[in-house]
Amino acid sequence: xRRTSRSGSTPPPGNLPEELDSFVxxxxxxxxxxxxxxxxxxxxxxxxxxxxxxxxxxxxxxxARARYPDGVWLAELSAVRDPEFVEYxxxxxxxxxxxxxxxxxxxxxxxxxxRRLLLVLxxxxxxxxxxxxxxxxxxxxxxxxxxxxxxxxPLSVEGERVRPLAPLxxxxxxxxxxxxxxxxxxGYLPQGDPPAEVxxxxxRLDGIPLAVELAVGRLGALSPAxxxxxxxxxxxxxxxxxxxxxxxxxxxxTAIGWSHELCTPEERLLWARLxxxxxxxxxxxxxxxxxxxxxEADVVLDVLGELIAQSLVIREEAASGVRYRMLDTVRAYGxxxxxxxxxxxxxxxxxxxxxxxLATWCELDWFSPRQAEVAARIDAELPQLxxxxxxxxxxxxxxxxxxxxxxxxxxxWAGCGRxxxxxxxxxxxxxxxxxxxRARLKALWVLGYVATLQGDTVGALAALHECRDGxxxxxxxxxxxxxxxxxxxxxxxxxxMGRAEELLRAALEQYRELGELNSNVxxxxxxxxxxxxxxxxxxAALELCEDVRRICEDHGERWTRAYALYVLAYAAWTRGEHxxxxxxxxxxxxxxxxxHDLVGLxxxxxxxxxxxxxxxxxAEAAVLQGAAEPVWDAVGLPLFGSGYFSSPRALCQQQAxxxxxxxxxxxxxxxxxxxxxDAAVQRALSxxxxxxxxxxxxxxxxxxxxxxxxKPAGSPTGNxxxxxx
Numbered sequence: 001x002r003r004t005s006r007s008g009s010t011p012p013p014g015n016l017p018e019e020l021d022s023f024v025x026x027x028x029x030x031x032x033x034x035x036x037x038x039x040x041x042x043x044x045x046x047x048x049x050x051x052x053x054x055x056x057x058x059x060x061x062x063x064a065r066a067r068y069p070d071g072v073w074l075a076e077l078s079a080v081r082d083p084e085f086v087e088y089x090x091x092x093x094x095x096x097x098x099x100x101x102x103x104x105x106x107x108x109x110x111x112x113x114x115r116r117l118l119l120v121l122x123x124x125x126x127x128x129x130x131x132x133x134x135x136x137x138x139x140x141x142x143x144x145x146x147x148x149x150x151x152x153x154p155l156s157v158e159g160e161r162v163r164p165l166a167p168l169x170x171x172x173x174x175x176x177x178x179x180x181x182x183x184x185x186x187g188y189l190p191q192g193d194p195p196a197e198v199x200x201x202x203x204r205l206d207g208i209p210l211a212v213e214l215a216v217g218r219l220g221a222l223s224p225a226x227x228x229x230x231x232x233x234x235x236x237x238x239x240x241x242x243x244x245x246x247x248x249x250x251x252x253x254t255a256i257g258w259s260h261e262l263c264t265p266e267e268r269l270l271w272a273r274l275x276x277x278x279x280x281x282x283x284x285x286x287x288x289x290x291x292x293x294x295x296e297a298d299v300v301l302d303v304l305g306e307l308i309a310q311s312l313v314i315r316e317e318a319a320s321g322v323r324y325r326m327l328d329t330v331r332a333y334g335x336x337x338x339x340x341x342x343x344x345x346x347x348x349x350x351x352x353x354x355x356x357x358l359a360t361w362c363e364l365d366w367f368s369p370r371q372a373e374v375a376a377r378i379d380a381e382l383p384q385l386x387x388x389x390x391x392x393x394x395x396x397x398x399x400x401x402x403x404x405x406x407x408x409x410x411x412x413w414a415g416c417g418r419x420x421x422x423x424x425x426x427x428x429x430x431x432x433x434x435x436x437x438r439a440r441l442k443a444l445w446v447l448g449y450v451a452t453l454q455g456d457t458v459g460a461l462a463a464l465h466e467c468r469d470g471x472x473x474x475x476x477x478x479x480x481x482x483x484x485x486x487x488x489x490x491x492x493x494x495x496x497m498g499r500a501e502e503l504l505r506a507a508l509e510q511y512r513e514l515g516e517l518n519s520n521v522x523x524x525x526x527x528x529x530x531x532x533x534x535x536x537x538x539x540a541a542l543e544l545c546e547d548v549r550r551i552c553e554d555h556g557e558r559w560t561r562a563y564a565l566y567v568l569a570y571a572a573w574t575r576g577e578h579x580x581x582x583x584x585x586x587x588x589x590x591x592x593x594x595x596h597d598l599v600g601l602x603x604x605x606x607x608x609x610x611x612x613x614x615x616x617x618x619a620e621a622a623v624l625q626g627a628a629e630p631v632w633d634a635v636g637l638p639l640f641g642s643g644y645f646s647s648p649r650a651l652c653q654q655q656a657x658x659x660x661x662x663x664x665x666x667x668x669x670x671x672x673x674x675x676x677x678d679a680a681v682q683r684a685l686s687x688x689x690x691x692x693x694x695x696x697x698x699x700x701x702x703x704x705x706x707x708x709x710x711k712p713a714g715s716p717t718g719n720x721x722x723x724x725x
Contacts, residue, residue, distance in 0.1 A: 626672020
């Protein structure tokens, strides 16, 4: 187990969901699956839709948790429509936030190389051609990885052990029927052995769990005997009177079709329209997207409730509120009906419009006390936003809207640890033909911003110059200001402080003239303060950051405020006010970890290590330095390759190394390298000092090596004025 503080540990990580209802039967299958997992690195459970593959795989994975110190992780791929996003989805599930320009597959290979974990792949059958080569390479190059897959077909990868899953035995199917009926209906009380009607219903449904649960969903209106009669009639109709000839894969479709026939016209209509949602959705989205032409807004909630009661829609509690989703098989059936009604294109446009509106609202609300809620909301809606982006970028005449959507999500790409995915969408949308309208110009400066944070100077310069030139050509000064601002940011991380100051001052002046004020504008002020600090103008930098701090606190803004606190913490350290510096940096760590902003997080941890060394705890300082190293691996070039940004690290290394000696220093650094991200954050937030709890605000003499003006650690590695051209 990995250390989370000076005392204590965390259990193996993972993301398996808790079971919401009882698990019935499958004892022999579980035992066999456990044995297969013990002896094989790739095991795939295959079977028809609705037979219980996912539930069995999850139960088996949960039972095997203790064997995987780096966790058991579930990747649900049913909501992934674009094969290119398989690797992104795996990176996201495993929590490998990456700010570099590396491909997601390379990120997976690098991160999994030294880990022992079980990856559960579910709902991959529509992506087999994309999944198979990824799984093959990961298994070949990551010896501690095992994969448990659940789908309707194998992955067909070398070494794969395939375990076909049959439907439930009649007795287990009946037990499932009775269990679910008793849980869902207050008046249903099982009495000893299941009634003959229940056994016969389960036999007619071939013991397929989903079909059984759909039948139970009808018990509010029908008795088991009535259920049997209706199932019987339906099967005769579809099979020409021969029940025994009905294949199992037709049984589930028959059960779904039977449920469809028993729905009211409004329920059928909502079922079909909900099929445009890819993954979980909320009530407001359903009400906007699905209303009209036979379905009024004021009845959507009631109709949705009926679909939930019939097990056609699943209700879930999430951090962002109540969410709903359809099982893939049910969703696919609805999509067929939507296509038959020739209404798919209209519903996809309405879906796109809703999520365009959501992104616009979230961008505005980012500069408010609701930043954390905005980040959580976009996290929850990401599968839907991907679907909307894909629609915009693949349909004729929709490119401008795709550029608008990708650019509007700048705060998520840059502020919430999604640089790699943001780069994917931004690259795609600016490749499309388009005039220099405002949507394209915004996508260009956001692309330049993302590329800068990834350390891609060439890509950043190309996008920012194109944006500036296009904005000047079209007479759009706001885009000019953003392009110049991001050129200044690029100069800052390239160690050209004079050029950075010039560009950032010019951008801030344009913002003031245009009345622009948001998190981006305030970040420009912090970046200007950083350039001044690195030029020895500490007083002017502090004035700028105190102003940012005040404005952010007035608006409830936390993300940009954390960067201002970083500069203020550096100033406190130079004055020898270590306690104040620590408190400011702890707040930086908390906020940046909340938003998954690895750039801000690792800068804060690096400076906190220096503060810790200055407080007289070189061993803990070295641990924090070690903890920062894997974070930089995810961010890209450590400290942007900047001599100025790396000076706190170099000074800490010097102080801690001299105090501890080389071997002891390296041992502490190695301990820090072994911390997972959450554990590293907990370590950084620890209040324990070398002699117990730290005092609230210790103040000591300025460390002997504290520079009044930060100097580059070695020769600057940036490209000077070329960065901003």
